[in-house]
Amino acid sequence: MAILVVxxxxxxxxxxxxxxxxxxxxxxxxxxxxxxxxxxxxxDVDLVVLDLGLPGLSGEELLRRLRLRRxxxxxxxxxxxxxxxDRIANLDAGADDYMVKPFSVNELLARVxxxxxxxxxxxxxxxxxxxxxLDLSGHTAFVDGATVALSAREFALLSVFLHxxxxxxxxxxxxxxxxxxxxDGASNVVEVYISQLRRKLGAERIRTVRxxxxxxxxxxx
Numbered sequence: 001m002a003i004l005v006v007x008x009x010x011x012x013x014x015x016x017x018x019x020x021x022x023x024x025x026x027x028x029x030x031x032x033x034x035x036x037x038x039x040x041x042x043x044d045v046d047l048v049v050l051d052l053g054l055p056g057l058s059g060e061e062l063l064r065r066l067r068l069r070r071x072x073x074x075x076x077x078x079x080x081x082x083x084x085x086d087r088i089a090n091l092d093a094g095a096d097d098y099m100v101k102p103f104s105v106n107e108l109l110a111r112v113x114x115x116x117x118x119x120x121x122x123x124x125x126x127x128x129x130x131x132x133x134l135d136l137s138g139h140t141a142f143v144d145g146a147t148v149a150l151s152a153r154e155f156a157l158l159s160v161f162l163h164x165x166x167x168x169x170x171x172x173x174x175x176x177x178x179x180x181x182x183x184d185g186a187s188n189v190v191e192v193y194i195s196q197l198r199r200k201l202g203a204e205r206i207r208t209v210r211x212x213x214x215x216x217x218x219x220x221x
Contacts, residue, residue: 001044002026003112006036006062007051007078012101016049019105020112033057040066040073043136047074047115049108050095060093067094068177069156071163074115076108127162130218132205134162141201148200153178157193161206161216170213190214 003020007013008031020027030036033054040048052059077098097111127134133142141148157178171190194206207217
């Protein structure tokens with residue numbers, strides 16, 4: 001398990017990394033928002049230290065996408081802005097905490113300990129909705145207790161729905177969340193994968209909301 005630092009300023013990366021490693025943490029680093037998002041989605045990452053001014057993908061957008069896919073992973077934002085409105089905006093966007101630059105490494109370590117302690121108590125290893133279960137650590141799906149084989153992309157698509165049961169997602173939102181910058185294929189790829197999931201999970205598990213998109217059924221409607 002590791003702490004991911006997403007920061008493009010080498011001096012800050014060195015400062016933060018040294019402090020975390022001296023405290024016994026394993027640290028991985030990304031200097032780019034796109035790569036940072038990919039790394040943050042890994043279940044091996046316990047906590048993310050995130051700068052907002054990143055190349056490739058802004059920290060705000062990275063946080064938004066991460067919260068849809070991994071809503072429980074703790075995120076500590078690094079920011080140069082100290083105004084109350086900026087702090088509120090960071091927290092409303094999904095940050096668990098924030099550090100204003102420049103900051104003390106001891107204060108950062110204290111906040112990391114607090115967030116890891118809280119996330120360890122609250123972390124869910126499985127998501128269940130209406131007889132459908134995703135084992136996140138084992139990367140396995142179950143329908144009414146029976147194991148269902150899913151590809152990595154099918155699993156990622158289904159996890160979006162289970163993290164937000166009842167929410168309607170448009171095709172463009174699903175493309176953005178599941179395929180992201182890697183997408184360079186047919187425009188009907190979402191329809192194809194939804195069809196595959198329906199075949200494996202049951203035709204009524206994922207409902208079409210005409211003219212809007214798709215949502216996960218809880219089995220009652």
